[in-house]
Amino acid sequence: MKYIKTTFQLQTDNETNREILIAYLSDSNFESFDASADQLEAFYPIGQIKSEEIHAALNDVPFGVHFSEEEMPDINWNEEWEKNYFQPLLINEKVLIRAPFHKDYPEADYEVIIEPNMAFGTGNHETTSMMIEHLLEIDVEDKTILDMGCGTGILGIFASMTGAKKITAIDINEWAYEGTLENAKLNQIKNLDAFLGDASLLGNETFDIILANIQKNVILADIEKYVSVLNDEGLLILSGFFKQDIEDIIGKASKLLLSKIEIKEGNKWVAVSLRK
Numbered sequence: 001m002k003y004i005k006t007t008f009q010l011q012t013d014n015e016t017n018r019e020i021l022i023a024y025l026s027d028s029n030f031e032s033f034d035a036s037a038d039q040l041e042a043f044y045p046i047g048q049i050k051s052e053e054i055h056a057a058l059n060d061v062p063f064g065v066h067f068s069e070e071e072m073p074d075i076n077w078n079e080e081w082e083k084n085y086f087q088p089l090l091i092n093e094k095v096l097i098r099a100p101f102h103k104d105y106p107e108a109d110y111e112v113i114i115e116p117n118m119a120f121g122t123g124n125h126e127t128t129s130m131m132i133e134h135l136l137e138i139d140v141e142d143k144t145i146l147d148m149g150c151g152t153g154i155l156g157i158f159a160s161m162t163g164a165k166k167i168t169a170i171d172i173n174e175w176a177y178e179g180t181l182e183n184a185k186l187n188q189i190k191n192l193d194a195f196l197g198d199a200s201l202l203g204n205e206t207f208d209i210i211l212a213n214i215q216k217n218v219i220l221a222d223i224e225k226y227v228s229v230l231n232d233e234g235l236l237i238l239s240g241f242f243k244q245d246i247e248d249i250i251g252k253a254s255k256l257l258l259s260k261i262e263i264k265e266g267n268k269w270v271a272v273s274l275r276k
Contacts, residue, residue, distance in 0.1 A: 003072045006030075006054065008040040011064030016268060021065060023240065024057050027149075027215050029173050046071065048175075060217070091132050095158065100186065110161050113186050114152050115179065127213050127239040130264045130271035131155055134237045137262075138209070138273075140164045146207040146229070148199065148222070149214035149240070153180030153192070159209075160189045167192040170201055199225045209235045213271075216241035220252055227256045230276045235261075239271035246270050 010017050018035050022042075025033075029048040034041040051069070058065050088098040088105035096108035099116055132155065141163035147156040150169035153176075160167055169180050169192055177196040184192045195201055199222040206229050212219055219238055230236055236258060238249060243265060249272060250260060258274040 002046050003031075003043045004046055004049075004069050005072050006042045006044070006067050006069050008042065009066045009068075010040065013039075017063055019268060020063075020242065021061060023215050023242070024061050025054075026240070027172065027218060028053060028057060029175060031175060043072070045175075089129070091129050092136055094136060095132055097154065110158065112154055112158055112161070114154055114183055115186060116152065126266035126269040127271060128154060130266050130269070131211060131213050131237060131239050132158055133264060134262070134271060134273050135159060135162065135211075138235060140209060143208035144168075144206070146170070146202075146210045146226075148210065148212040148226070149176075149218070150180050150194065151176050151213070153183045153194065155211050155213065156180070156192050157184060157187050157189050159211075160191055161187075164209075165191065168205070168207070169194045170197060170199075172196070172198045198222070202226075202229050205229065206231050207234065209237065211237050213239045216245045216249070219249065223252055224256060227258065227276060232276060234276045236274045236276065237271065238274070239269065241270060242268050243270050246272065 008021060010021065018040050021040060022033050025042060030042045030044045032043050054067060088096060088102050090096050090106055090108055094109045096105060096111045098105050098111065098113060100113055135155070135158060140159050142165045145156060145159045145164045145167045147167060147169040150156055150171045153169055156167040156169045171177050171180065174196060177194055180194040202225055208231050210226050210230050212226060219241065226236055241249060246263065253274050258276055261273040261275055264271045
């Protein structure tokens with residue numbers, strides 16, 4: 001498959017602004033981001049994103065950004081991931097996240113195998129790691145789980161491994177939907193159903209725990225829908241936004257009668273657990 005490389009030039013280029021830009025772009029069909037170069041680079045399969053979509057995403061970014069695009073040669077992207085991006089990750093000395101191609105990795109209580117197709121979702125991003133840390137601290141035994149913006153399916157897969165009764169995974173991006181199905185099969189998870197779409201798919205089915213590792217604006221737009229399908233005393237665990245965004249998130253949650261349980265922070269990112 002051929003890819004397009006999009007190079008972003010930030011008016012004020014620093015680590016924080018790059019993280020902010022990635023957060024705004026993470027709901028598009030970009031499959032990976034590379035922040036190690038002099039400029040932020042992002043990659044997507046040809047035909048999956050239109051330039052107008054990128055311009056629209058940049059409209060809300062609080063600093064100036066210009067971008068250019070070029071077609072990349074058809075290379076082995078799994079090999080590129082193996083060499084440059086995705087290394088085995090051990091979370092809290094208990095959960096190992098690795099790819100099928102990894103040969104050297106530590107032992108752990110839980111081993112989640114992910115065929116990587118995006119930086120968000122391999123566990124290597126702080127938001128994914130903090131979501132897993134939240135799941136480690138709660139009892140998911142026989143619980144029904146909704147994973148909104150499931151990405152590679154890592155959170156739902158881990159929830160199944162720790163005893164969840166049923167997982168519903170939803171993502172608006174086709175690569176995420178297909179990747180979740182592939183990774184569920186790879187980990188022999190049989191109680192996870194994946195769907196292509198957004199919060200409009202939610203109907204009468206209710207859940208004990210809802211996970212949403214999505215961009216702030218999506219959470220604020222959809223949180224009322226999440227609460228409507230969350231069982232009484234259920235947990236809503238959110239991430240995908242920055243420390244400076246927590247006031248907006250908590251403020252909206254309080255209006256919906258959700259109580260804050262815990263906030264985790266990691267490298268400017270935040271994950272919060274709330275109870276209905």
